[in-house]
Amino acid sequence: MDTEPSGVPANCRMSRYDEGASAIYRESYAESYPALYIAPWSRKHELNATNLAHIFDGLEPARPLWVDLACGQAWHFSVFPGRGRMIGLDLSEAQLVRAKRNAPEAAFIRADMAHAPFTPGSVDLVTNFWAGYCYLGSEGRIGSMLNDAVSWIRPGGALYIEVLLARDLESFNRSHFSGQTGFVVVPRSTDYTDWRYDDVGGQHIMTSPPLEFFLKILSAKFQQIDARHDSSFMVHLIATGRKA
Numbered sequence: 437m438d439t440e441p442s443g444v445p446a447n448c449r450m451s452r453y454d455e456g457a458s459a460i461y462r463e464s465y466a467e468s469y470p471a472l473y474i475a476p477w478s479r480k481h482e483l484n485a486t487n488l489a490h491i492f493d494g495l496e497p498a499r500p501l502w503v504d505l506a507c508g509q510a511w512h513f514s515v516f517p518g519r520g521r522m523i524g525l526d527l528s529e530a531q532l533v534r535a536k537r538n539a540p541e542a543a544f545i546r547a548d549m550a551h552a553p554f555t556p557g558s559v560d561l562v563t564n565f566w567a568g569y570c571y572l573g574s575e576g577r578i579g580s581m582l583n584d585a586v587s588w589i590r591p592g593g594a595l596y597i598e599v600l601l602a603r604d605l606e607s608f609n610r611s612h613f614s615g616q617t618g619f620v621v622v623p624r625s626t627d628y629t630d631w632r633y634d635d636v637g638g639q640h641i642m643t644s645p646p647l648e649f650f651l652k653i654l655s656a657k658f659q660q661i662d663a664r665h666d667s668s669f670m671v672h673l674i675a676t677g678r679k680a
Contacts, residue, residue, distance in 0.1 A: 457571050457640075461528030465637040466509070469531070472635070473566070474511055476613060483666055484565060484598075485515050487674060491561060491594050492519060494676055500560030503588065505549040505581075506568030510535035513542050520560070525552055550581045552588075559588040567600035567670065570642035578645060579653060586657050591680040595654065599663070599671040602628035602644045608669065647671060 500520040507524030522542035605628040608621045624630040633640040659677030
């Protein structure tokens with residue numbers, strides 16, 4: 437089996453939802469992705485970069501090992517060239533082709549984030565932006581992935597996740613972005629915990645547990661947890677000081 441420079445398999449075990457997610461993130465969608473989800477959201481990405489800079493300042497290693505789950509086209513890596521050792525994981529080959537161009541120093545793995553091949557205590561920072569965990573489709577799978585991610589982080593390390601809450605989803609269809617693009621959120625449960633997002637890529641089947649779900653998993657594992665809403669659609673959940 438081929439491996440990336442990190443020594444991890446380039447292709448890891450896939451799960452049932454993978455086929456649907458991979459079908460959405462095909463070549464045509466990847467081509468239009470920056471215009472849809474990078475350029476229009478400059479404030480969000482500036483906040484991501486500011487938060488990441490603060491996290492890096494608090495990490496002990498000079499070149500920390502940073503794993504980005506559902507890394508997409510590696511925009512976040514591209515903002516911090518040389519700042520650390522970077523491994524991006526994503527299901528979409530089309531996205532990863534672009535990620536390698538945007539962050540040539542990073543290693544990339546095509547894999548399901550629920551079966552990522554990292555060992556306990558081996559990583560300094562784990563990130564997951566745009567609430568990519570929502571694709572896992574159930575609280576059980578999301579919780580399992582989050583527990584795995586926490587286990588990879590060595591003492592003193594950090595976790596940064598953008599959390600998309602059900603209570604914010606209903607307002608999306610009244611947003612300027614939705615009005616411009618015609619992209620819509622459709623509830624699959626009355627409280628929007630289960631929902632669907634329809635855009636030019638197709639139908640994204642998603643699940644959004646409450647913030648308390650994440651805090652319950654993280655609170656005993658980190659010295660400090662900060663959860664701040666960006667006044668748009670995301671809660672920036674940052675856990676620092678991984679306990680031994």
